Amino acid sequence: MSNPYQDAGVDIESGYKISKFVKQNTNNNGNIGNFGGIYEIPAGYKRPVLVSGNDGVGTKLLLTNQAKKWDTIGIDCVAMCVNDILAQGAIPQYFLDYISTGKVDIKVEEILKGVIEGCNQANANLVGGETAEMPGVYGPDDYDIAGFSVGICEKDALLQKENVKTGDVLIGLTSTGIHSNGYSLVRKIFFEENNFTTDTVLPEVPEKTLGELLLTPTKIYVQDVMPLLEERLVHGIAHITGGGFYENIPRMMNDDLAAKINVDIWPTLPVFELLQKYGQLQLNDMYHIFNMGLGMVIAVDPTKEIEVLELLNESETVAYTIGEVVTKDTDDLILKGEKL
Missing domain, CATH: 3.30.1330.10 (PurM-like, N-terminal domain)
Structure with missing residues (x-):
């Protein structure tokens, strides 16, 4: 039937x-x-x-x-x-x-x-x-x-913008890769402009196919961040998604504040080096699009910096002090470092 x-x-x-x-x-x-x-x-x-x-x-x-x-x-x-x-x-x-x-x-x-x-x-x-x-x-x-x-x-x-103050330390939590944003550009660079496939093995990263590298799942930060929230050690958190550093970090603070960050502090992931090389992208533009190796940035009181870093890095190094919150002059975000 x-x-x-x-x-x-x-x-x-x-x-x-x-x-x-x-x-x-x-x-x-x-x-x-x-x-x-x-x-x-x-x-x-x-x-x-x-x-x-x-x-x-x-x-x-x-x-x-x-x-x-x-x-x-x-x-x-x-x-x-x-x-x-x-x-x-x-x-x-x-x-x-x-x-x-x-x-x-x-x-x-x-x-x-x-x-x-x-x-x-x-x-x-x-x-x-x-x-x-x-x-x-x-x-x-x-x-x-x-x-x-x-x-x-x-x-x-609740983490609200007014919690974040001038002088707060910014701590970055490492990402596992691109996470889940920017893939229209990623696909354009690797598969349209360079005619790679997901089976391609690039000489810069010989241990993985391009597909394995690009499909690395987004890191879930619950286990890292939950103890900090329970102890109320955090003033603000930025989840670095679409729009990269420039869009997301200012979202956790009031308009009269800015984030000052040294981009030389944390290690660069190979996938971002590949994107810059094969896409011929300007590094500063990449901070407008990708997480660049940090999936979360948290603001903490400077007196709690060491305690927070010790909690986050108890089993492995996943967090770095990357900058501070400052009074805004003109820009919401100030990036510095030799990489730039």
Whole structure:
């Protein structure tokens, strides 16, 4: 007997299989399959505030189809949401995903493996999601992914612009690579202008294919930053995403302040050297676009600098003092260093 919905290109059985897959691979599976995700606010808060965020992964997802590797892009999606929540001073609590595609197949399970791993890294519960098969909107191999997350903190612990003061020390937390921004330019440089493929191995980075290098997932900063928030050691946080240093760092402070940063302090990641070389980009322009090796910048009281660095670098060096907050003269951001 024919199934008219399946004849139209939608396999509803695939959705049931996806729900079953998520239930089997998460601890918090009581919500999966319900009409809405349920989450109980933890006890102990006096004036709890919920902080929410949603995001996607941009055109980075196109590389997953090129490389036939879909198991990390879900980490990126979780990271983009929970890192934004951290920047407000909140601890992520739960996450939901939305995946739309022309055909639900093995790639969706692989994507969800990344979502589940990202939630584990963020200590966030996966309380639900949606997988939509949409032939006609997407080709069989096409897809998109978006996420939504909610965090919590005390109202008086919210990180607000007025918390950041002149003289505050700026500490940068290292990134794992490009993260999930700027990939339209990345793809243009490597695949259009230089005709590389995801299988290309460049002599500057012989240990990885270009696909492996570019699909390195976005770092999730929950484990690094949560202890600092719990001890109230942070005045402000900038999540370095689209717009790079110039757009994101000034967002955590008032208009009369500026950030003064020495770009020679932290190590340069090979992927940014490749972008500059093969894209013939001006270094200063790259700070307008990419995270340049720092995925987060936090502002702390100078008397707490050593304590914060020791907490962040307890097991490995992931954080560097990169500058300070100053009274603004003309520019929101002042970069200096021999690299420039």
